[in-house]
Amino acid sequence: MPASRSESVSYSNANASQAILRTVDLGVSFGGHQAVNAVSTSFHGGALTAIVGPNGAGKTTYFNLISGQIAASQGEVWLSSENVTALSVSQRARKGLGRAFQLTNLFPRLSVLENIRLVAQSMQSGRHHHGFDFWRIWSDAADLIEHATDILRSVSMAAQLGDPVATLSHGDQRKLEVAMLIAMNPTVYMFDEPTAGMSADEVPVVLDLIRDLKTHSHKTILLVEHKMDVVRDLADRIVVLHNGQLVADGEPAEVINSDIVQEAYLGTRGGARRGLM
Amino acid sequence: MTTLDWARLISKDRPGSRVLAILLIAIVAGLLFAPFALTGAKAISICVKIMIFAVLAASFDLLLGYTGIVSFAHTVFFGIGAYGVGIALTRLGASWTSLAAGILTAILLSILLALVIGLFSLRVRAIFFSMITLALSAAAQTLATQLSGLTGGEDGLVFRLPPGLMPNARLLDSKLLGLTIDGKVLCYYLILAMSVTFVLAMLRIVNSPFGRVLLAIRDNEFRAEAIGYPVFVFRTLSNVAAAVFACTSGVMLSLWLRYAGPDASLSFEIMLDILMIVIIGGVGTIYGSVVGATAFLIAQGYLQDLLKASSAASHILPGIDQVLSPDRWMLWLGLLFILAVYYFPAGLVGVLRRPAGKLNAKGGRPAKDRFIMIYRWMGRAR
Structure with a gap:
């Protein structure tokens, strides 16, 4: 394990100066349990990094530490050249850390359009004042409505823009979750199991959206995913967490075949490699 | 204008x-x-x-x-x-x-x-x-x-x-x-x-x-x-x-x-x-506050008068005039409130704005359908 760890650190630090997102000794403990333990790595533009690991490895907690939902007990989070560790969730979001959630997390009583528009509005200063506008009528902002409609069109949801979110199918809600992240237009996209709970025919739709994002933008994309076929298909790089520690980091083929991942993921060394692939 | x-x-x-x-x-x-x-x-x-x-x-x-x-x-x-x-x-x-x-x-x-x-x-x-x-x-x-x-x-x-x-x-x-x-x-x-x-x-x-x-x-x-x-x-x-x-x-x-x-x-x-x-x-x-204030304050203001008239009209029925006594107006106001909450959980404006026949926000049935259900249930009970 130590060999692998040092290998991962050298990978991360090689291009640290150009990194869009960096975590330095980032960690948190709950009581005596160290959920994330001094994770240092960096993420670059134009690459999709999959963060994998068995249940309880600390993947979502690591995401929460980056986006600010959980305060770190140690370490730092850097976005480009700015230390954002002390910033709140909303401040980090406005700086460019966009997060989609493992469990669908929308505004159920508002319409599909309103959900997207709220995100677009939040990101815009100028005359939209990040939503601090008490007097203009909501439906007067034609530019925001048009922008939100365009985003919904790009995810094939334009026909549902007036529907309350609570009435959408689970698959459409997951699609909307991705659309909200697109509406944020963040520097870093963070997807936490975007295909969780979706039926087999709905999964490709969401994966295509992420693939499009990867192909057509030069953004940093982080993806927590359990399904290894999805990871193999999309990832340019894999980071493996185990018991809160970063245990492997590198090219997908190399990481998936490494003994440390076989042991961490399947509890076996070498023999079960086929199962993982 | x-x-x-x-x-x-x-x-x-x-x-x-x-x-x-x-x-x-x-x-x-x-x-x-x-x-x-x-x-x-x-x-x-x-x-x-x-x-x-x-x-x-x-x-x-x-x-x-x-x-x-x-x-x-x-x-x-x-x-x-x-x-x-x-x-x-x-x-x-x-x-x-x-x-x-x-x-x-x-x-x-x-x-x-x-x-x-x-x-x-x-x-x-x-x-x-x-x-x-x-x-x-x-x-x-x-x-x-x-x-x-x-x-x-x-x-x-x-x-x-x-x-x-x-x-x-x-x-x-x-x-x-x-x-x-x-x-x-x-x-x-x-x-x-x-x-x-x-x-x-x-x-x-x-x-x-x-x-x-x-x-x-x-x-x-x-x-x-x-x-x-x-x-x-x-x-x-x-x-x-x-x-x-x-x-x-x-x-x-x-x-x-x-x-x-x-x-x-x-x-x-x-x-x-x-x-x-x-x-x-x-x-x-x-709008609900405007409609609610009107309904509530009129009920609060005139329920006593209404009960007074009802009590006087029903004095020949023993017990009923006591139930309808003007002194018990708070009881009737409370009852009206319970019924309003039960049948109109989304309030008067919520009911008036809801499209006919559709389920309400909680997936419940409109008040009209509830009345029909109760009516049918009473029919079966008989």
Whole structure:
């Protein structure tokens, strides 16, 4: 394990100066349990990094530490050249850390359009004042409505823009979750199991959206995913967490075949490699 | 005024139902012509209470229905408005300057107090915020009765209004449509103008980008924060806005009664009345506060009279006249409230706005279908 760890650190630090997102000794403990333990790595533009690991490895907690939902007990989070560790969730979001959630997390009583528009509005200063506008009528902002409609069109949801979110199918809600992240237009996209709970025919739709994002933008994309076929298909790089520690980091083929991942993921060394692939 | 202007006046928040639109127009028209059409002091007093409580309930709904927070300190701001006018006019004399000074001081004090409450308690969980505001409400009541040198204690303050607003001020030599235009009438229309302006202002706030963020926070504060909205700041601002409007309704009460006292403006009964009005009218709808205030205050004002007549008519049936005794009006009001909550969980406005035959927001059946179900169940039972 130590060999692998040092290998991962050298990978991360090689291009640290150009990194869009960096975590330095980032960690948190709950009581005596160290959920994330001094994770240092960096993420670059134009690459999709999959963060994998068995249940309880600390993947979502690591995401929460980056986006600010959980305060770190140690370490730092850097976005480009700015230390954002002390910033709140909303401040980090406005700086460019966009997060989609493992469990669908929308505004159920508002319409599909309103959900997207709220995100677009939040990101815009100028005359939209990040939503601090008490007097203009909501439906007067034609530019925001048009922008939100365009985003919904790009995810094939334009026909549902007036529907309350609570009435959408689970698959459409997951699609909307991705659309909200697109509406944020963040520097870093963070997807936490975007295909969780979706039926087999709905999964490709969401994966295509992420693939499009990867192909057509030069953004940093982080993806927590359990399904290894999805990871193999999309990832340019894999980071493996185990018991809160970063245990492997590198090219997908190399990481998936490494003994440390076989042991961490399947509890076996070498023999079960086929199962993982 | 063109149709478009009307739409902007109501912030493009159309009633969404013909019945509701007619009801709202009828309420406004009724309040507008009440001094000419109604003669009794009680009827006019109920009309004024409808205007005041429509603003007060709508301001409470900014918190409950639009931001998802329950505050029991709403009467504190109502009281600050009432006492602000009362203390200023008592201490500085009955002039327009004193009145303006009292109103401004009360509004500033409300903003300050709402900010302090927000900064200290809106970071905690909703239930703790409610408990803190409950304690504050009790403290305000105690303070108002203890600081008798300033507030008049339990007796409150009786004061004179600026000359033009006193009942004995004759503003026109001749009568207008049979009505003597005096200070009391001017005061009535001043309160009507204020209440319409404030309700429209709140309608604008809830239909602004800020208002939609409040709805988002009510639905999912965690996600609202994650997409870049500082939830705590928005909640605090919502609390301040609600406090200012509650304060102005206290000002209106004081202007009408020429009295400020703990029971009239700070009591827990008023808090319960506000809650009932918002629930009956429909939580999360400014129009609901107007409809709810009208329905509730008319029921509160005339239920006793109705029971008196019913009791007299049913005196030949032993026991029934006792049940319908005017002294038991609170029991019947409570029963009506329970039925309203059960059959119209989305409130009167929620029912009127809901498309026929569709399930309600909680997936429940419309009230009409519930009646049919109960009717069929009774048929089977027989």
